[in-house]
Amino acid sequence: MAATQDVKGKGEGGDQNFDYMFKLLIIGNSSVGKTSFLFRYADDAFTSAFVSTVGIDFKVKTVYKNDKRIKLQIWEGLLRGAQPSLVLFSSLQRCAPAEGFQSDTAGQERYRTITTAYYRGAMGFILMYDITNEESFGAVQDWSTQIKTYSWDNAQVVLAGNKCDMDEERVVSVDSGRLLAEQLGFEFFETSAKDNINVKQTFERLVDLICDKMSESSDTDPAVTTGAPTAKLTDSAPPLQPQGCNC
Amino acid sequence: MGQSISIPTANPFQSSSFFSSSSSKRGPGFFTKLQIPVAKPKDFPALIGSCMSAASARTQEFLTFSDPEGKFCPSPQVLNQVFLATYIARSVGLDITDTFNCTTMTPEQRILLGADWVWALLEKPTKNPRVQIAVRVLHLPEMGAGPPESGSESIQMAQMESSSRSVCERMVEFCTSIGKDCYALFLFFGKRDDRENIYGVLSNNFGAAVGKCSQIDRALIENFLKGAKTFETPSGMMQAIVAKKKGDPLTLVVKFS
Ligand SMILES: Nc1nc2c(ncn2[C@@H]2O[C@H](COP(=O)(O)OP(=O)(O)OP(=O)(O)O)[C@@H](O)[C@H]2O)c(=O)[nH]1
Numbered sequence: 001m002a003a004t005q006d007v008k009g010k011g012e013g014g015d016q017n018f019d020y021m022f023k024l025l026i027i028g029n030s031s032v033g034k035t036s037f038l039f040r041y042a043d044d045a046f047t048s049a050f051v052s053t054v055g056i057d058f059k060v061k062t063v064y065k066n067d068k069r070i071k072l073q074i075w076e077g078l079l080r081g082a083q084p085s086l087v088l089f090s091s092l093q094r095c096a097p098a099e100g101f102q103s104d105t106a107g108q109e110r111y112r113t114i115t116t117a118y119y120r121g122a123m124g125f126i127l128m129y130d131i132t133n134e135e136s137f138g139a140v141q142d143w144s145t146q147i148k149t150y151s152w153d154n155a156q157v158v159l160a161g162n163k164c165d166m167d168e169e170r171v172v173s174v175d176s177g178r179l180l181a182e183q184l185g186f187e188f189f190e191t192s193a194k195d196n197i198n199v200k201q202t203f204e205r206l207v208d209l210i211c212d213k214m215s216e217s218s219d220t221d222p223a224v225t226t227g228a229p230t231a232k233l234t235d236s237a238p239p240l241q242p243q244g245c246n247c
Numbered sequence: 248m249g250q251s252i253s254i255p256t257a258n259p260f261q262s263s264s265f266f267s268s269s270s271s272k273r274g275p276g277f278f279t280k281l282q283i284p285v286a287k288p289k290d291f292p293a294l295i296g297s298c299m300s301a302a303s304a305r306t307q308e309f310l311t312f313s314d315p316e317g318k319f320c321p322s323p324q325v326l327n328q329v330f331l332a333t334y335i336a337r338s339v340g341l342d343i344t345d346t347f348n349c350t351t352m353t354p355e356q357r358i359l360l361g362a363d364w365v366w367a368l369l370e371k372p373t374k375n376p377r378v379q380i381a382v383r384v385l386h387l388p389e390m391g392a393g394p395p396e397s398g399s400e401s402i403q404m405a406q407m408e409s410s411s412r413s414v415c416e417r418m419v420e421f422c423t424s425i426g427k428d429c430y431a432l433f434l435f436f437g438k439r440d441d442r443e444n445i446y447g448v449l450s451n452n453f454g455a456a457v458g459k460c461s462q463i464d465r466a467l468i469e470n471f472l473k474g475a476k477t478f479e480t481p482s483g484m485m486q487a488i489v490a491k492k493k494g495d496p497l498t499l500v501v502k503f504s
């Protein structure tokens with residue numbers, strides 16, 4: 001990975017070489033800028049060409065917080081939930097496809113069945129809309145319902161109004177973004193993957209929120225340590241122990 | 248296919264436009280050299296099919312190449328790249344990418360979804376995919392897998408995430424999860440009894456095998472080829488896909504070269 005602060009392995013692949021692993025998801029309507037946002041954060045690059053992501057994708061980035069190495073596994077895509085019986089990629093549940101299942105042709109619905117397993121493993125979400133696209137803002141409520149339905153209760157969410165560099169074409173005011181975030185109980189940023197505005201801050205805030213939640217609930221709620229179903233990925237990591245994040 | 252080898256007919260030192268692709272409109276830029284000059288077919292499936300055929304013919308040249316000294320042998324990755332570069336150059340040249348596009352997967356997606364690239368037939372105004380064809384190239388086993396996709400942490404992680412299932416299974420699961428308008432196409436760059444040609448097995452119904460067969464792997468898919476008496480052409484394949492009723496199953500064996 002390009003980021004300079006990434007932790008490299010001590011000759012054994014690097015997988016042991018972190019204190020915590022957080023799984024994050026970036027969700028939101030097509031073309032709001034999820035891929036661009038992740039590309040900017042992980043590789044510090046931007047391209048104006050639009051290539052809609054097929055299914056899902058992810059990148060890994062390691063950040064430091066109070067001398068702790070936190071590995072972020074960041075997934076993005078049109079991760080819309082489905083009935084649990086259609087879950088894919090879940091190592092726990094492998095099911096035959098539902099008989100007669102028909103995919104919607106709308107792009108956003110297309111990959112919905114790939115999703116619930118990803119939601120359940122996630123500790124944090126960046127829910128993104130495009131400030132120049134009313135429809136994407138209107139869909140935020142719906143995405144938020146998806147999060148509440150499919151993720152675990154302690155998942156943290158930041159609402160991001162992306163493309164804030166395009167102020168001339170703005171159709172969603174900063175205030176309505178902030179208001180909606182308040183109503184949903186989310187943190188809020190306006191961002192630009194293009195001009196690199198608030199990209200790092202959004203991730204840092206999300207990491208802070210997750211750390212706070214961890215230290216807050218670690219004494220009482222064992223789900224914090226066992227809740228992530230991506231056991232295969234976290235197995236090799238030191239468990240998220242009750243000493244919390246120290247952050 | 249013989250004439251397609253890209254020796255420029257004009258002396259490049261005399262042709263001022265040889266290296267320019269933008270200044271002259273559709274002038275003989277670098278990539279046009281990859282294209283095989285054939286008459287432009289009229290109907291759309293045939294147009295797409297012609298791009299696939301051109302890519303296959305070009306790839307076949309590399310597949311059948313044998314170095315007299317036995318030192319040089321194009322790797323599986325190179326063959327994939329030759330196919331894609333030829334396909335993309337030709338589809339751009341024929342101006343079909345607005346209707347039928349080709350998305351190459353990131354290294355992480357290749358592992359997670361099992362696909363090397365995805366073709367998509369796009370709906371007119373929305374550009375949403377109406378039909379998708381996820382493609383995985385299967386090389387002759389003795390070619391080896393090539394060097395493992397090395398390096399980055401995210402690739403190692405993707406491998407861990409996916410290690411319980413074979414590439415073929417991952418691809419079938421991905422396609423099945425989308426629905427009957429998403430096809431899995433396994434492209435055989437050479438098969439055991441015909442190492443010099445490119446074949447494909449296309450289906451939106453591999454999912455039906457998931458419960459019945461113990462494993463979806465190369466052997467299972469190659470069986471489709473063994474049983475086949477006749478093969479579809481790439482154009483015929485596209486024709487069949489476009490003509491198919493929504494929701495119906497479709498399985499085809501195709502000879503690409
Ligand atoms: N001006 C501006 N354009 C942006 C910004 N972020 C993304 N874009 C552009 O918006 C388009 C869509 O961006 P993507 O990142 O591909 O969107 P996506 O959300 O990943 O879309 P899907 O993969 O279809 O879900 C691209 O043309 C980007 O260049 C931004 O902050 N400012």
Ligand SMILES: [Mg+2]
Nearest residue numbers: 034035052053
């Ligand atoms: Mg994307």
